[in-house]
Amino acid sequence: MQPGTPESIVNAMSIDVEDYFHVSVFDGIVPRVQWETMESRVCRNTEKLLDIFDEYEVRSTFFVLGWVAERHPELVRTIAGRGHEIASHGYSHRLVYDQTKAAFREDVRHAKKLLEDACGRPVSGYRAPSYSITPRSLWALDVLIEEGYRYDSSIFPIRHDRYGISVSDRRPYRIDRPSGSLIEVPGSTTQLGPMNLPVAGGGYFRILPYWWTRWGIARVNEQENRAAVFYLHPWEIDPDQPRLAAGRLSRFRHYRHLDDTENRLRRLLTDFRFDTMERVVDAARLTIHHEERVALSLPYSW
Numbered sequence: 666m667q668p669g670t671p672e673s674i675v676n677a678m679s680i681d682v683e684d685y686f687h688v689s690v691f692d693g694i695v696p697r698v699q700w701e702t703m704e705s706r707v708c709r710n711t712e713k714l715l716d717i718f719d720e721y722e723v724r725s726t727f728f729v730l731g732w733v734a735e736r737h738p739e740l741v742r743t744i745a746g747r748g749h750e751i752a753s754h755g756y757s758h759r760l761v762y763d764q765t766k767a768a769f770r771e772d773v774r775h776a777k778k779l780l781e782d783a784c785g786r787p788v789s790g791y792r793a794p795s796y797s798i799t800p801r802s803l804w805a806l807d808v809l810i811e812e813g814y815r816y817d818s819s820i821f822p823i824r825h826d827r828y829g830i831s832v833s834d835r836r837p838y839r840i841d842r843p844s845g846s847l848i849e850v851p852g853s854t855t856q857l858g859p860m861n862l863p864v865a866g867g868g869y870f871r872i873l874p875y876w877w878t879r880w881g882i883a884r885v886n887e888q889e890n891r892a893a894v895f896y897l898h899p900w901e902i903d904p905d906q907p908r909l910a911a912g913r914l915s916r917f918r919h920y921r922h923l924d925d926t927e928n929r930l931r932r933l934l935t936d937f938r939f940d941t942m943e944r945v946v947d948a949a950r951l952t953i954h955h956e957e958r959v960a961l962s963l964p965y966s967w
């Protein structure tokens with residue numbers, strides 16, 4: 666592989682570390698007060714991912730939920746000790762646009778402290794539950810800057826029933842605010858006509874055939890000459906997780922192809938190169954700084 670060719674591009678791997686019952690679509694099914702009583706499977710599933718990443722010599726970013734870190738600080742230490750980046754998925758898994766600014770500040774501050782205490786390193790990245798930084802919650806970016814986060818990966822440039830800013834930039838960009846700046850690193854999409862379609866992770870990785878992800882990441886690498894950002898959850902490689910009584914659409918989105926996701930992940934790790942978000946962001950930083958227009962990519966003022 667030659668430097669500068671699409672084959673040499675290193676993509677970003679990311680895992681949102683939460684249990685199967687934390688998922689936002691189950692909010693009405695498993696109330697928070699019941700979380701403590703549920704069978705926890707997050708440690709074993711995350712350890713399985715760590716073994717797979719070792720096998721393929723891949724390092725990833727793990728956006729760990731503060732609630733999980735509080736109960737399993739040894740898991741956070743293990744992830745960091747095996748060479749991966751620890752980042753924050755917030756503390757409570759409440760959607761950002763359902764929180765007040767003060768509550769959100771407390772949530773991301775608490776999570777950052779728990780994670781830093783557990784791994785002994787600074788935490789610089791944040792990803793919101795269900796990508797819930799939208800036009801209704803852009804104030805969250807100011808809070809993240811003020812609380813010491815350096816990058817965010819919560820704004821999906823798509824149309825979706827629960828999240829997304831469809832007109833935001835598909836590339837990483839810098840957001841300059843009076844209190845400082847933040848690099849926004851959107852999940853990867855590809856443009857088909859007027860539509861931005863997600864190509865790198867989550868339900869789209871499980872529900873659609875594998876070729877969709879492979880084609881989409883290759884398209885980002887080859888046509889745009891930049892890294893893709895892929896994401897997955899530990900519960901997505903756990904076909905034996907307890908089934909929750911959600912509605913039909915939620916069940917389809919959550920349980921489809923759980924038994925095939927590990928195989929797909931192995932194919933993905935064979936087909937592409939990956940590293941942590943932090944290192945991919947650092948590698949792109951020079952380009953981001955020199956591209957003036959990317960700072961203007963959010964069409965809203967707040």
Ligand SMILES: [Zn+2]
Binds near residue numbers: 758793794795
């Ligand atoms: Zn989540």
